[in-house]
Amino acid sequence: MAFNTGLSGLRAASVDLDVTGNNIANASTVGFKSSKVQFGDLYASGFLSAGTNPIGDGVRVQDVKQSFGQGNISFTDNGLDMAISGDGFFILNNGGEIRYSRAGQFGIDKEGFVVNNQNMRVQGYTADDDGNLSGIRGDLQIETGNLAPRRTTNLTTDVNLDSREPVLENQVSVMGEFGGTSFDGVPFNLDGTGTPPVPVTAFPAGSFTVSYNDGTPDRTVTIPAGLSAKDVAAAINDEEGLSASATTELNFPQIDDAYIQEPGFDFNLWIDGSEVFLDLSGVNSVDGLISEINGSPSARNLFASLDDDGELRVVDNSGNTLSYNFSNDNDVGSDGTDTQLGIVRPQADRSVEDVSVSGDPLYADTWADRSLSTTNSFNPIDQRTYNHATSTTIFDSLGNPHELTQFYVKDASPSNGVGQSQWSIYLQVDGELVAGTDQQPYTALFDQDGVLQSVNGDPNGEIVVTDWVPKDANGNPNGADGPPDDPTAVVSPIPEPAVSSAFVVNLGSATQYGAAFGVNDQQQNGYTTGRLSGLDVSDQGVVFARYTNGQSKSLGQVALAAFNNTDGLSPVGDTTWVETFESGQPVIGAPDTGTLGSIKASSVEDSNVDLSAELVNLIIAQRNYQANAKTIETSDAVTQTIINLR
Structure with missing residues (x-):
């Protein structure tokens, strides 16, 4: 019997050495879980009893149990490396076979699937084309193509209009008629016809007199002969109430x-x-x-x-x-x-009653049958005709950028300044007024607390732009979607997918306080096309794609699995396990939900092997092996003594 007892001890010690050696060998294996041998003693027993003085039959290996304790988390330079902090396993598709692993060293294969080093595909919750996560589980795949552009359908502007700004009442505009063409409120060219300017290599001499209705002495504008267009414009700009630009x-x-x-x-x-x-x-x-x-x-x-x-x-x-x-x-x-001399405009700082003209016909024809009177004429290129302005970039259906500018003009209060304030709003895209503001501005009303009441009667403060035609740098339509066929059918919010260039400007958060004008926030939902520039993974396991246009989109979410009896999993190599009857069925969910752990991106979980303890175990297993061998040696000596009896 001693031989059998010693042999069982040798077998047990040998298994202990094997397990300890395997732990030591995998001390640097990512996601590896150490094992420990569990022993049990052996006793012979019969049906009735084991007797009064039972002698043990040795030892047997009851189980080799793995320790699923958390390993240290180390940072890496791979954005797709992931470590699980807490409970759970990655779900891997190995050609149809489902495996589970804690090793998060992942990359992308030629088809864009997220895989481990053995080309097993990582499973997770897929996302649609807009980045919305679904509850459908499948193989995670990274789209490496360009991100399609998105047109702007909504622009939210949060601004504060300075209530201390003056009402711009002393603006002037051109009134009158020449050659059957009306010039009411419209800038005109310095050639008397309203057509593009007549080429003039050197302007002739001329003069005209400006009379003011506020008692300011008359001023005579004299243009010397031979000036260039730039010099003529400068001479006109020197006079109060007049403005000119040269082209x-x-x-x-x-x-x-x-x-x-x-x-x-x-x-x-x-x-x-x-x-x-x-x-x-x-x-x-x-x-x-x-x-x-x-x-x-x-x-x-x-x-x-x-x-x-x-x-x-x-x-x-x-x-x-x-x-x-x-x-x-x-x-x-x-x-x-x-x-050439281009456009002549009235200025905002004078109210001009009349202009008398004399001199060269070029200047005489310019002012003939025209007078200047006080109005509230808005001119986007004259900063004196509006109080505030702010610009942002919007995008058409092809992803082309365009500059949208909002102009704010303080108006006289409809209630004589008691309990209510009024502002006019003009919208301009690439230098062209839109939303009908070339004919009539929108009106914003604020209450006594500086809170927006309405914009053109809309309490939500929305302006629906339905007349914008996207154009190229030459002023020609660029092929993108244009205005809707029926502007009255446009609703807010604009449903997706959009089919026209219509968009909504939301001013519902605008205020009018006694503080400097400021843009608190300005957000629009369009963007140009973008190329994939990088990947990020959140603590919830959501894989985000970053693009060169500054956008990001969810491509999917890593799924984790947990088991009621983790010790029941069966190791199958490559630092993976498979489900068994003893482990029970997996509980699958998103990271950082329920009992599942969170994801640490650009990190891996190290082996949980305690190398110091394993070296001590190695010494113990060695001594156990030697002691059991001594038992066999002693039994052999005793047996030999019996054989030598005569």
Whole structure:
């Protein structure tokens, strides 16, 4: 019997050595759980009893039990590495077989699926195209394609309008008629016709007298001969109550793609005698010439584009004198000089009653049959005609950015300043007034506490824009969705998917306090297209994709599984386990819910092997093995003594 007892001890000690050695070998294995051998003694027993003096038959290995205690969490530089802090297992799809693991070293395969080092796919809750998580469990997949653009359908603006701002009552506008064309409240060109300005290389001498109704002495405006458009505008701007802007425009109907592609093509521009540097070596089309002009550092205020007839146009918005020449080997070309005066506008700081005109017909025709009177004329390019303005970027259906500007003008109170204030609101997209504000502004009313009451009677403070046509840099429709066929059918909020360029401006949070104008918040829901730039994982296991347009979208959520009897799981290698009858069925849910642990991104869970304890166990197992071997050796010696008896 001693032989059998010793042999059982050797077997048990050998198993203990194997388990301890396996723990030591996996001390650096991510997600590994250490094991411990559990022993039980053996006694012979019969049906009736084990006798009065039973002697044990040795030892047997009852179980090799794993310890599922938490391992240390170490940070990594891989955004998809995950560690579970708390209870739970990752769910892995191994070609249809479901496995469970604590090892969170994950990456992406060629098809975009999140996988571990053995190409087992990580399972989780999938998301739809808008990033909304569902309750459907499947293999997590990362979409590596571009994020499609989204048009702006809602803009929320939270602003404070300064209640201390004055009411802009002393604005002036042009009244009268010339040549059958009405000029009421409209800026006019300094050529007397209302058409684009007449080219003038050097303006003739002229003068006109401005009379004021507030007792200010009359002022005579004298324009010396030979001034450029910029100088004439400056002379008019010096007079109270008047404003002018200068523009010089050159048109080149002769220059087309064929002309440029002829040998020896040459094109030169000068601004007030200073040459604009142009590199024509790679230019073989009108579009290429436009890009070269607009991109030249020495072009200053020049802007080249195609006009309505598709011909090359170069504009200087400062009224500088422009000189040019162009030619090719088959054409002597042309050269010339041009300077023009653009729009004349009334100013906001004077009420002008009458203007008498004398001098050159160019100036006489400009003012003939016109007078200036006090109105509340809004002019978006004249900062004196509005109190506040703020801009933000919105996007059309193709993802093209456009600049939306909101203008706020303090009006006279409808209740004589008692308990109520009124502001006019104008909206402009890319320099064009929208929402009908070119005809009539929206009216915002505030109560005595500075709280918004309504915008055009709407207590929600919403402005529905239904007349916006998205355009390109040349002012032409860019192919994106335009206004709805029936503007009256547009409702707020605009349902998805949107089918027009209509959008809502929400001013419901606007206030009017005695504090400086400020934009507290401004949010819009559109964006341009974006490329995948990175991935993030939240504590709830949600995988977020980051894109180059600043947007992020949920791609899915990692699912975790827990078991009533974790010790019942069966290890199958690769730091994975499978479900057994003893473990029970898994309880599956999202991380950080119920009893499930949270996810630590860019981290892994280290092995929970205590190396110091395992080395001590190794010494103990070795001594146990040696002691049991001694039992066999002693039994052999006793048996040999009996055999030697005669």
